[in-house]
Amino acid sequence: MLGYLRSLFSLPPAVLFYLLSEMLFGVGIGMAVILNFHYLELGFTTATIGISLACYTLTVAAVSYPAGMITDRFGSKFTMLFGSAFVVLGYVLIGFVETPLTLYLAQIVSGFGFSFVIACEFPYIMSLCEKKEDETTAYSLLVSAFTLALALGNILGTKLPALLPPGNTMYQSTVFLIAVAFAIMLLMRCFLPAKSKRVAEEESKSPKRVSWKVIPSKQVMIYVLFATTNGFIWQLLGPFENVILRERYTLSDDAIGYMLAVNSFLLFLASLFTPYLMKTSWRRVGLYSAYALLLICMLLMGFNVIVYAFYLFLLGKGFSGTLFNSFIDSSMMKATADDERGLHSGLRNLFRSAAGALSSMLAGYLLLGGDYNSIYFVTFLILAVQAFLYFFLVRHQLQKDLNEAF
Structure with missing residues (x-):
């Protein structure tokens, strides 16, 4: 058991850095538990909130398939940074929402971004492993890091609105803080390599792919x-x-x-x-x-x-x-x-x-x-x-x- 715990710290630095950035992602998602309260305080009806969630869900459903193809075509790092930028933008827009139309737009933008992030997060961390046998460990650690950070984010989301200065609602500052957490995650992942040396060598030995794989x-x-x-x-x-x-x-x-x-x-x-x-x-x-x-x-x-x-x-x-x-x-x-x-x-x-x-x-x-x-x-x-x-x-x-x- 102790040997296993020590082995976690022997994973490539890029994997550990990715996990650290994932915890910021989890904290942000956990803090988003306050979004519905923010919408209600803005005066939106539950019907409007329901439509906005449908906009998000439909966007994720529509974009997930092409996001997966783009990940395979252009690489996980490009897709991750591209999607994360839209996630940040989406939450900034949520902070400034005042009308139903702007709420729908913000949900579409964030759903678009999350589609790309979700499509590449597991392939990306596995591609950073220098050993094939470490891939399952990295996958499980990603889940555990996100789960722990999510719980922390839930707690912060319920406590911070009372401590932060209010905006147009008491939750607006917390919404912007979520956007900041995602922005820091984006910045951290800019410094990650696109792939490990092992994966780069394997790809150099395989024939170049010249077409999109859609089936x-x-x-x-x-x-x-x-x-x-x-x-x-x-x-x-x-x-x-x-x-x-x-x-x-x-x-x-x-x-x-x-x-x-x-x-x-x-x-x-x-x-x-x-x-x-x-x-x-x-x-x-x-x-x-x-x-x-x-x-x-x-x-x-x-x-x-x-x-x-x-x-x-x-x-x-x-x-x-x-x-x-x-x-x-x-x-x-x-x-x-x-x-x-x-x-x-x-x-x-x-x-x-x-x-x-x-x-x-x-x-x-x-x-x-x-x-x-x-x-x-x-x-x-x-x-x-x-x-x-x-x-x-x-x-x-x-x-x-x-x-x-x-």
């Missing part, structure tokens, strides 16, 4: 299909877990906040130590045990249990799900050829967004009328289908591509 391989589509099921499951529960806790157990917002903060920290630990656990001799046992625990916890959460048991199942669900998916997601990206990783990320984001929209509607229907139990039974069934997909399709593809046990 993904069968391998990539299998991986994207699995990632899509994850997006569906996450969007079905993730945004509503705080509501379910409050309605089922009449807990205060503060209590729920602390409970979810502990859960977030556990997710951070799970993603941090996933590479270590999956390098041990019993990784297959750990992998299947994690998925079994995920299924069991999901099923039990559907029953009427006391709050302490429910919370224990919630923690178990989060830890086991993160452990399994962090390793499988990183392995799928590692198995993808370098010239398809951007396309993989773009399609992954596109299909996850579409699946997320559908699952949000399903969640709204399931929760209608105050039924906060059935949603867990439905999710359990979806997980069972996902297990079938993994065992008979994804697992074999990973074994073929990586020559490793799954």
Whole structure:
């Protein structure tokens, strides 16, 4: 264990610097929890806010696929800087929003930028690794760094508006601070290399690509299909877990906040130590045990249990799900050829967004009328289908591509 922790600091400086910049990104995203409050204080109706979110979502969906192709064509660093610039611009615009039209424009601009950032962030950090075997570690560390920073950003987002000087709303200064965080991230990534020496040497030995790759391989589509099921499951529960806790157990917002903060920290630990656990001799046992625990916890959460048991199942669900998916997601990206990783990320984001929209509607229907139990039974069934997909399709593809046990 200590050896693994020491090995994290032996990763290339570019990878560590990227992770540091990712934490700024996570803090900014976490602080954005106040955006809806900012919009409401500006006098926008919930309908207007809903339309603005739809503008963002549709932009991400429309741009993700071409963003992935551009990443593969022009490189991850170019795409990252290009997208980050639009993210900064989008949040500056949000700070100056006064009318619905300017709000829609700001959301479109930020959605455009995020599409490029999401399309290249995983391919970029993996391309900075000098050793192929470090790619899964870098992937998992990116997730853990973002998760930890996101929790910190959530706390800052709720505390800073009362401390910073108010603007046209008490949240305006915080919005500009988010833009500053993204701008510093952009500046930091300007100093990163485009790729590692290993990747540069590999590319110099391969034939030059002269055309745009627009049709993904069968391998990539299998991986994207699995990632899509994850997006569906996450969007079905993730945004509503705080509501379910409050309605089922009449807990205060503060209590729920602390409970979810502990859960977030556990997710951070799970993603941090996933590479270590999956390098041990019993990784297959750990992998299947994690998925079994995920299924069991999901099923039990559907029953009427006391709050302490429910919370224990919630923690178990989060830890086991993160452990399994962090390793499988990183392995799928590692198995993808370098010239398809951007396309993989773009399609992954596109299909996850579409699946997320559908699952949000399903969640709204399931929760209608105050039924906060059935949603867990439905999710359990979806997980069972996902297990079938993994065992008979994804697992074999990973074994073929990586020559490793799954």
